[in-house]
Amino acid sequence: MNISIKTLITVALATLVGGLLLGWLFFGGSENGTKEEHNHATGIASETTWTCSMHPQIRSDEPGSCPICGMDLVPVDQDQGEVNAMAVSMSPTAMQLANISTEVVGKMRPIKSLRLNGKVQEDERLVYSQSSHIQGRIEKLNVNFTGEYVRKGRPIAYIYSPDLVTAQEELFEAVKIKDSQPALYQAARGKLKNWKLTDRQIDDIISSGKPIDEFPINADISGYVTQKKVNLGDYINKGQSIYEIANLSKVWVLFDIYESDMAWAKKGDLVTFTIASLPGEEFEGQITYIDPVINPRTRVAKARLEVNNKGLRLKPEMFVSGTLEAQLSSGSSDAVIIPKTAVMWTGKRSVVYVKETTGNGISFLMREVKLGSTLGTSYIIEEGLEQGEEIAVNGTFSIDAAAQLAGKPSMMSPEGGPVMTGHNHGGSTTIASKPSIQEQNKKVNVNTKAKEALKPLLMDYLKIKDALVNDDLEGAKKATTLFQDGLGKINMSVFTGQSHQIWMDYSSEAKEAMQHAAHFQNLGEMRKAFQLLSNSMIGLAKSFVPLEKDIYVQHCPMVDNNKGADWLSLSDEIQNPYFGADMPTCGEITETIK
Template sequence: MNTKNKNIIKMVGVLFVGLLLGWMIFGGNDASKSEHDHNAEEGTETIWTCSMHPQIQMKEPGQCPLCGMDLIPLESNESAMDPNAIQMTEDAMKLANIQTMIVGGGNGANKKLALNGKVQIDERKLYTQSTHIPGRIERLMINFTGEKVNRGQTLAMVYSPEMVTAQEELLQANRIKEAQPELFEAAKQKLGNWKIGSATINKILSSNKPIQQFPITADVSGIITAKKVDLGDYVGQGMPIYEIADLSSLWVLFDVYESDMPWVKVGNKISYTIQSLPGETFEGVVSFIDPLINPQTRVASARVEVKNSENKLKPEMFASGIVNNILATTSSKGMVIPKSAVMWTGERSVVYIKSIVSNKVSFKLRNVTLGASLGDAYIIKDGLSEGEEIVINGTFAVDAASQLAGKPSMMSPDGGKAIIGHNHGNETSPVSNVSETKGKNTKSVSISQKAKDNLKPIFENYLEMKDALTNDNLEAAKKSGNNLLKSVENVNMALFTGESHNIWMSLSTELKTSLEHLGHFKTLEELRKAFLQVSNSIINLETTFNPNDKPLYVLHCPMANNNKGADWLSTSKEVRNPYYGKSMLTCGEVSKELK
């Protein structure tokens, strides 16, 4: 073998040894790296969640157990997000119709206040016409109310025996006035005390005989508003015979209730209409506010003075006014927000603050201090800063998501246990968690009859939903469920106070959460899972408030809910199972009677 061939063999051998060593070193590392990457991949396993219910977290893709929507991969950003905030996707915000606004200073906010009132006579221009001559009414020139009179116009003629005697005394004193001038002056003064002028006295002296009837003349011009004497009546000196009012200017007196008094001030402009003058709008300024409250009506009067040169306005006409109160004095720290943004528990008032971290939207509960009500808005005294963004529509949806996720919520300010959607063997299902752990109340709470009447439509719609499920009618059950949701939303929360308010808020939250996704349910099985939660809440509602007059029965099926058992409410002892329908219609028994 020549030298050239030997060199080739050596080179091939060296190359083989190098490849072998490289595989042993780098190939082993690749395997190790591959194993390490695998372990890392296992450590960062994909979590699947629901866009509408972020508290649902599963290890495998599928459908949300609450609403049936397809699960999506969870994009974790927990390190940057506030642990007390609830994160929501854009899809969830659209489905819940969540709307927000940026709050600003309360300066310039309007407080519109509606007032009712009447046109009244200006008391300063109301005059009582009295007679200065005692005697008998011989003639009445003004015989009815509403007649216009002018100052100096004769209203009535009076025959006065005292006046005849006084005139005769004057004529006698006139004959001896040279000897007794004091007596003559005294007789003249006596007639002057009855407002007999010098011209009339001179007429008596020149005619040398007494005047039998004297006129009563109007002291002011105006309209006769009251006639107090009739022909032939005897009247004494100073007795009222007419009331005269000058209607060239009037008052419009608006009723101001105690709660509205802070919003009506002297100088406020009022735009008002008169019921009998449709199409016309008047404007005025509050010139006076009665310092006393009427003890019967509990109102004070706000006065508006108005010129009435055309005599359009008449006393006792009804008026409706609007006060636009510009809150220029509101502190710069005050905020004005819509009432829809505020959730009130009876003790606390809360709003939800929107924040964006790393392009992720989250909402966090915030306690606020309410100020005055501005119709459809509130002044916020404390709890908000200018420029913060709050939820003004869909607040309940955000609060429900926070409650289910175990975050601080309206009824659970410190948070609670999250309702998760995966099972570790011994844990109950999401449906069971919701139905068994929320809102259990075993004692009866007294409420008014009006509050009970508000709750009755809830039971009517629930029973219709139950009957539809017993007949396996999906569409009818969904329709009844939607009606049930509406009846819950229509309940007047103002009828529940104190302890009953908190209990109703909890129960209504459960019902709304159970029913809010009826539109997504495609099968009876999905709807029956929701009906389980609804039934537990309805039974709790009946045992707590007792709104129904007739007895109701709690029926129990031990096989429903994966053999964990399930209850429902019925007006009859007859077993008609809504959880199985026609397949096992008579499965169950009466467990309790509610009277």
């Protein structure tokens, strides 16, 4: 084969150049590409967030163990991140463990059922003071006891009056000269008329020709004697009251309206009421008058019903229990109403937790709301919520605690922020656990403001105790109202550090224990709630020691089917609130909080 060497060299060079060109085309950018791929992977690794499947509020920049349950952390799915970074996530298991339940917000007519207590009283306009028109000595009493019925115009007493005898003698002399001295005659008659004598009585005296020694006092109205003010033989002056007489054909029913319920009661409202001495019967009446001034001691105003008392079945001083179905106003027919258990408050702000469901699961976002009037166990929401939104109604404290641990907005930290408890080690978060009951019962140093806030709360608790000692259910209810008002007014921001969690735990237990006290029908229900309240108050007293004097923890082993129960007292004397008059001294002092 005649191929020149020059040709071979040319072909070889062409092949080498072509191979280099193809190699560059296929693999020329591989080094840079590998470097970029490595950097990208490194960037993803550094941005991975790790969490706990049982406690989604835990967030860490690197893998490790959950500081709460010890489970291995898992990476968060970056394709389905939280819709709202300020919300706290809760797994279904965590919600079940925390007893969290939710409700959809709805609108309804704001009607509040007010439970009212009151008494039957006389109609003040039908009460009359029967006075004597003559001064003298009581010679005879036709009405001798309180409660006797008198009729108008009938004699109720007889009086001997020297002045009246003298006036009659003057009349006899004037009759003799009435033709020549008619003016004198008329003056003598007028003097007797001033003593309420009628013309017929005066004519009878003239006809008889001798003065009357015992003159009758006739009743001015018909009614029942409610007060007897004189006795036989008493000397009385002209105009002095001798009887109080009341017409009971119409009576007043006066109900106590508490200051917090004043917005709901108005003139014209219909009240249905029952009386213990007339079981099975129901009465009704309209409010005709409400006191314009609140009693400064009891903090109540009186609402008056005017009731016809047919058959005199309603007797003054009878106790009455009434119900008023009140509507705040005609323009509030579509108000947003939520349960009280859904609301958390600090004294300045009221917040709820709104449920959000995303592809990543369930989360809750804190939202501040403006509260309107209370409806017993519910609140009217003025601002902050719309119909159709879903909120947590139970377990809100657990959600708030999770939000605080995760550095999300919470009740005490509305702006959110890093958790200050525990330590950070390489990006992982260690969270301080809730103190045990034994730790909570240890004395904790608190500031003066916190102690001052607790003093009136403890005094209101002792008022409940004293009422139960005296078997006074109504007194216990009123004291409970004062306790609940005082508890709601305490600014929880005065409790800082370790004391804050202790206050949150015990105050929520106290609130829950007495939240239905206004509806208790007997002392047994009140005492059962008082037992739970006492457990919380004992914990607060041991932890914060709010008083400078000794506080005694007292125990009765026979309460609750011999399980025993405790209470607080400022006296070392045993006065048992669980048995009252049945066993007033049952118990012993088990501890003294100094």
